[in-house]
Amino acid sequence: MLVAISVLRTSGVFDYLINGMKWGVGSMGLNTDFVEAMPTALMKPLSGSGARGMMIDAMKQYGPDSFKGILACLFQGSSDTTFYIVALYFGSVGIKKTRYAVPAALLADLAGVIAAIFIAYLFFH
Numbered sequence: 001m002l003v004a005i006s007v008l009r010t011s012g013v014f015d016y017l018i019n020g021m022k023w024g025v026g027s028m029g030l031n032t033d034f035v036e037a038m039p040t041a042l043m044k045p046l047s048g049s050g051a052r053g054m055m056i057d058a059m060k061q062y063g064p065d066s067f068k069g070i071l072a073c074l075f076q077g078s079s080d081t082t083f084y085i086v087a088l089y090f091g092s093v094g095i096k097k098t099r100y101a102v103p104a105a106l107l108a109d110l111a112g113v114i115a116a117i118f119i120a121y122l123f124f125h
Contacts, residue, residue, distance in 0.1 A: 005043065005050045009057075014039050033125065034117050036062065037071040041113045044075060045082040045106060052076065071120040078112035080105075 008014055022035045037058050044051040058072035082105040090098055 005047070005053060017042075031121075033067055034071055034120065037068045037075060040072040041075040041079065041116075044079045045109050048081045048084070051081075067120065067125055070124050071116065074116035074120055075113060078116040079109040082106055082109055 018035055018038065021038060022032045025032050025035060040051050040054040040058060043054050055072040055076050059069040062068040086098055086102055
């Protein structure tokens with residue numbers, strides 16, 4: 001997983017994604033300060049260690065006391081490794097059809113990310 005993340009990072013896929021998100025958020029007239037920390041939030045449902053690597057990169061690039069570094073830490077704690085949990089717990093009891101578990105878990109992750117953004121702007125910006 002870490003090799004795949006490194007390939008995505010070095011190939012520029014994350015840069016295109018972040019620039020697209022920044023353009024979309026900016027075109028709505030919203031503040032785009034949080035967008036640089038979004039790779040942590042996007043990686044967290046897939047890989048906890050990958051999200052931790054993204055968080056450390058954000059802290060190295062922007063500083064641990066910066067808004068983006070703090071927000072990356074908030075993203076790390078506000079969501080969970082959804083696909084790992086589904087694979088582990090559903091697989092351990094033999095459930096093959098997850099029905100609404102994955103969409104509900106991803107919706108909970110989205111709620112956590114949105115709450116982290118609001119909390120970061122409320123307390124740290």
